[in-house]
Amino acid sequence: MSSTLNIPPQFEIVDRPLDTQMTISMGPQHPSTHGVLRLELVLDGEMVVKATPDIGYLHTGMEKLFEYKKYQQGIVITDRMDYLNPLGNNLAYVMAVEKLLELQIPERAQTIRVLMCELQRIASHLVWLGTHALDIGAMSVFFYCFREREKILNLIEAASGGRLTPSYFRIGGLMMDLPSGFERRVRQFQDAFLKSVDEFHTLLTGNRIFQNRTKGVGVITAEDAIDWGLSGPCLRGSGVDLDIRRTNPYTSYETYDFEVPVEQDCDVWARYMVRMREMKESHKIVAQALARLKPGPVKADAPKVVLPDREAMKTHMDALIHHFLIVAEGFDVPAGEVYHPIEASKGELGVYVKSDGGPKPSRVHFRGPSFVNLSALPHMSEGAMVADIVAIIGSLDIVLGEIDR
Amino acid sequence: MDWNPYIHSGLILVAITIAFLTIMLLCAATVLAERRVLAFIQGRLGPNRVGFGGVLQPFADFIKTMMKEDLVPDQSTRFVFLLAPMIAIVTAIMAIVVYPFGPTVTLPFLNWTFPLVIARFDVALLYVLGVTSVGVYGIALAGWSSNNKYSLLGGLRSAAQMISYELALGLSLIGVVLLSGTLDIYSIVEQQSGWYGSQWNIIYQPLGFILYLIAAIAETNRVPFDLPEAETELVAGFHTEYSSIKFLLFFNAEYINMITVSMLATTLFLGGWNVPFAESLFGRGTLLFALICVLGFFAKIMFFLFLYIWLRGTLPRFRFDQLMDFGWKFLLPVAILNIVLTATVLFFTTG
Numbered sequence: 001m002s003s004t005l006n007i008p009p010q011f012e013i014v015d016r017p018l019d020t021q022m023t024i025s026m027g028p029q030h031p032s033t034h035g036v037l038r039l040e041l042v043l044d045g046e047m048v049v050k051a052t053p054d055i056g057y058l059h060t061g062m063e064k065l066f067e068y069k070k071y072q073q074g075i076v077i078t079d080r081m082d083y084l085n086p087l088g089n090n091l092a093y094v095m096a097v098e099k100l101l102e103l104q105i106p107e108r109a110q111t112i113r114v115l116m117c118e119l120q121r122i123a124s125h126l127v128w129l130g131t132h133a134l135d136i137g138a139m140s141v142f143f144y145c146f147r148e149r150e151k152i153l154n155l156i157e158a159a160s161g162g163r164l165t166p167s168y169f170r171i172g173g174l175m176m177d178l179p180s181g182f183e184r185r186v187r188q189f190q191d192a193f194l195k196s197v198d199e200f201h202t203l204l205t206g207n208r209i210f211q212n213r214t215k216g217v218g219v220i221t222a223e224d225a226i227d228w229g230l231s232g233p234c235l236r237g238s239g240v241d242l243d244i245r246r247t248n249p250y251t252s253y254e255t256y257d258f259e260v261p262v263e264q265d266c267d268v269w270a271r272y273m274v275r276m277r278e279m280k281e282s283h284k285i286v287a288q289a290l291a292r293l294k295p296g297p298v299k300a301d302a303p304k305v306v307l308p309d310r311e312a313m314k315t316h317m318d319a320l321i322h323h324f325l326i327v328a329e330g331f332d333v334p335a336g337e338v339y340h341p342i343e344a345s346k347g348e349l350g351v352y353v354k355s356d357g358g359p360k361p362s363r364v365h366f367r368g369p370s371f372v373n374l375s376a377l378p379h380m381s382e383g384a385m386v387a388d389i390v391a392i393i394g395s396l397d398i399v400l401g402e403i404d405r
Numbered sequence: 406m407d408w409n410p411y412i413h414s415g416l417i418l419v420a421i422t423i424a425f426l427t428i429m430l431l432c433a434a435t436v437l438a439e440r441r442v443l444a445f446i447q448g449r450l451g452p453n454r455v456g457f458g459g460v461l462q463p464f465a466d467f468i469k470t471m472m473k474e475d476l477v478p479d480q481s482t483r484f485v486f487l488l489a490p491m492i493a494i495v496t497a498i499m500a501i502v503v504y505p506f507g508p509t510v511t512l513p514f515l516n517w518t519f520p521l522v523i524a525r526f527d528v529a530l531l532y533v534l535g536v537t538s539v540g541v542y543g544i545a546l547a548g549w550s551s552n553n554k555y556s557l558l559g560g561l562r563s564a565a566q567m568i569s570y571e572l573a574l575g576l577s578l579i580g581v582v583l584l585s586g587t588l589d590i591y592s593i594v595e596q597q598s599g600w601y602g603s604q605w606n607i608i609y610q611p612l613g614f615i616l617y618l619i620a621a622i623a624e625t626n627r628v629p630f631d632l633p634e635a636e637t638e639l640v641a642g643f644h645t646e647y648s649s650i651k652f653l654l655f656f657n658a659e660y661i662n663m664i665t666v667s668m669l670a671t672t673l674f675l676g677g678w679n680v681p682f683a684e685s686l687f688g689r690g691t692l693l694f695a696l697i698c699v700l701g702f703f704a705k706i707m708f709f710l711f712l713y714i715w716l717r718g719t720l721p722r723f724r725f726d727q728l729m730d731f732g733w734k735f736l737l738p739v740a741i742l743n744i745v746l747t748a749t750v751l752f753f754t755t756g
Contacts (some may be wrong), residue, residue: 022554024554024555024558030640031640032638046558046562046725046726133721136721136722137628137629137631137720137721137722138719138720138721138722139443139447139628139717139718140446140447140718140719142447143447143448143449144447144448147448203719204721207720207721209629209720209721209722209723209727210721212723212724212727213721213722213723213724213727385724385725385726386558386638386639386725387632387638387722387724387725388724390638
């Protein structure tokens with residue numbers, strides 16, 4: 001019976017002044033907090049009075065780790081931050097360092113970067129769609145999304161050898177050129193993908209239950225969204241037309257023809273529609289990148305920074321020396337500091353790198369979009385129900401690896 | 406000495422045993438079918454290792470779950486915590502007894518004649534509704550006694566949901582009762598025989614059938630109405646704290662409830678064991694006819710079970726307030742409208 005309690009005193013139940021309210025700890029082990037997010041919910045029945053996110057369960061000290069690694073070794077760490085969009089992280093970090101080094105990247109490498117990044121964006125959005133739909137209760141969409149994502153991961157694996165941790169973009173270019181037959185495989189994926197997106201639309205967009213669950217939920221106005229520093233689809237879902245690919249182009253995004261989807265509804269539904277449309281835009285960009293893929297070098301002409309080819313090392317003395325020096329000592333980066341933002345799948349991913357000269361950075365900081373977007377959760381979830389909280393978290397598309405770093 | 410009462414009791418015992426085993430096997434088959442069909446919907450294979458094509462998987466699951474530690478939370482109300490799964494399973498099984506799963510059979514050579522129903526009495530439909538509505542106690546008490554906030558939310562949700570949908574469920578059946586003029590399920594089925602299937606109540610009560618189908622899904626806590634155990638919101642809802650055999654009882658109760666509401670839909674709307682053309686082909690009263698009818702009955706049940714699984718593979722979940730709105734503001738008025746329509750038509754046609 002309940003009288004036989006042997007609870008340690010520190011866990012004793014504290015009397016709440018308002019006995020109609022209930023505090024519930026959602027997470028860090030909860031099916032729909034996307035990893036190890038913990039929410040402290042104060043509930044009045046099913047209504048949420050207050051939602052406080054509690055983060056740090058995945059903290060690994062990554063940013064500090066950069067200071068102990070050479071510049072080229074830092075790429076590997078970026079893979080592990082936003083593990084659904086590793087190529088985007090690679091790109092942001094690599095471009096920041098390249099800015100310090102003032103390197104010129106060959107055209108083919110830039111095109112491949114765009115191609116791979118957009119594929120990765122589709123993959124990231126597919127995971128978002130799958131988990132978001134799963135949170136709302138539509139189970140099968142999850143599997144369909146992961147089926148499509150698998151094809152992209154196979155492509156990334158073919159190019160880089162890694163599925164979740166590709167480290168494909170290197171300072172000064174790429175790890176290596178695309179394998180033969182890669183274009184054909186991408187085209188195969190492209191052909192099947194549009195049909196899948198239509199399938200997702202059939203399953204979710206027209207579904208009355210899904211519309212009821214998403215429309216008018218988690219509203220954040222454009223002014224509030226800007227005030228909270230939201231970026232990416234979350235911001236564009238509130239009707240603010242801001243895309244760094246457009247406003248501050250990098251890797252020649254300005255030469256690609258694509259639309260920036262903006263929705264005015266400010267709710268979960270708007271963010272859903274933005275991402276669904278973005279997948280089609282990414283699909284367009286991939287097609288354009290494929291079309292302009294011409295043979296050429298994929299590494300910058302900077303022998304002191306870029307690792308030489310395997311063949312060159314066997315035939316040229318200086319290539320061997322450069323290889324040894326880069327691997328053993330690293331390369332010196334001129335002193336200075338730089339901030340480079342890119343439009344990652346979740347929003348503005350900014351990398352701040354400070355160099356005092358020498359082969360290791362003195363400080364690397366990431367402006368993770370998930371972190372900033374999550375901070376608006378308490379604002380969005382005022383007056384929501386428990387089921388809405390789950391939908392809102394899903395619509396923010398957070399990755400805890402990036403939030404906790 | 407008159408042996409007839411003893412023979413009668415013995416036959417009923419045999420019937421109960423057979424029905425119980427059948428339901429349990431059907432339950433196991435449903436669990437397997439759910440996993441396999443859902444897997445095929447989702448582009449997976451599903452369990453296919455245990456036995457031929459995975460047919461023994463439910464038994465493997467059963468043994469595995471039985472072996473788990475039977476935990477009772479420290480701060481739970483122990484008696485109620487133990488009582489809840491029993492209420493759930495007992496009420497689920499109790500409803501089975503009134504369904505006729507075949508016509509009256511005469512055994513050849515022995516000349517024994519008996520109906521293929523365990524208990525036949527004239528308020529069978531009322532009994533079914535009464536017994537199934539007690540089932541909500543199992544869930545609500547489980548949620549309350551676990552002393553877990555997620556369980557409590559699940560229990561409260563299910564109490565509210567089942568009481569609301571009970572109304573629509575009951576009202577959707579009134580049309581059939583008005584048509585047949587009886588609450589005896591056996592007679593309702595008998596009345597639907599003949600005319601090659603055109604006597605089935607679904608033809609005269611299409612609206613009632615759809616209403617019943619929706620309310621029944623909500624009543625059994627299945628997608629899209631699976632709020633009491635919404636795993637992405639409430640972890641596992643009311644059975645979060647249950648493990649081992651107690652969890653198994655809840656799990657079984659859910660599937661038996663699915664089967665019973667399918668049986669009720671079959672008997673009330675789809676003619677029960679009546680199979681079109683079977684009577685003219687094989688003749689009433691023969692053993693072959695009975696066999697065809699029993700198979701037809703189970704085929705209809707399986708159609709409903711498949712529908713459940715199909716829905717689970719397709720639809721998202723309602724939110725709590727939307728669920729209540731749907732139940733009170735849509736299902737209930739439409740059900741009442743259905744009753745008024747049926748009564749009016751009956752008044753003018755039969756006089």
